[in-house]
Amino acid sequence: MPIDTEAQFTEVYRAHYEDVLRFVRRRAHPMNVDDIVGETFLAAWRRRRELPGNPRPWLFGAARNVMRNADRGMRRQSALVVHIQQTTAAGCHEPAVDVTAQADSRVDLVAAWQSLTAADQEVLSLHVWEALDARDAATVLGCTRAAYAMRLTRAKRRLAGRLHTAAVPASPALSLTH
Structure with missing residues (x-):
């Protein structure tokens, strides 16, 4: 279902926004939900001419990919924090709970x-x-x-x-x- 106009995209957005929002709310931190949904529909806009006839599964897949990318970034950031803490503490670790x-x-x-x-x-x-x-x-x-x-x-x-x-x-x- 190639989307050629803004009006057609608006129809897809209105038809699937709530489903994508629920999908993301069940999986992401509440502070990240709006950003993830926004990035998902931005990806849909960019690939609007390639969307399948039923875009719902495609949108869920895109949202899943946005969440996975965000998770990878958070893991890298957490790993850096742990590395910095280990470096500065130099052996002064408390036992893990x-x-x-x-x-x-x-x-x-x-x-x-x-x-x-x-x-x-x-x-x-x-x-x-x-x-x-x-x-x-x-x-x-x-x-x-x-x-x-x-x-x-x-x-x-x-x-x-x-x-x-x-x-x-x-x-x-x-x-x-x-």
């Missing part, structure tokens, strides 16, 4: 979710929260439909295993069977 020792022994859905890898969380959220079909979710992730289906199956098993181990019933909002 064992987060798991301080964690509540009660495992619930949130804890099971957080124990998943980012890749598993992403696959499951595309399925559950964004309600994308396999073809569109594969487009977002930049993989084949078969690869997405396998990733989804494995992520569901891992989450179900964590929930089963903790003997916590799954939330109806996070159905693992559809």
Whole structure:
């Protein structure tokens, strides 16, 4: 669906802005959401003549790429801070806090979710929260439909295993069977 006019782009923007905003809010720090959504639609504007007929998965993929770029930049900045601290402290390190020792022994859905890898969380959220079909979710992730289906199956098993181990019933909002 090549977009030739500003009016056509405005239609796409209005039709998909809320979906992209929700997608980013679920994944990014609240302070970064507006910037990420803005950069996503800027990328869409720049590539407006290449947008597919259904731009929603493309927009999710673009937002995901913007978030990944931002994460890489934050990791580089954090690594620099750690390097500077280590250099200036010269051996005066405090022992790392064992987060798991301080964690509540009660495992619930949130804890099971957080124990998943980012890749598993992403696959499951595309399925559950964004309600994308396999073809569109594969487009977002930049993989084949078969690869997405396998990733989804494995992520569901891992989450179900964590929930089963903790003997916590799954939330109806996070159905693992559809």
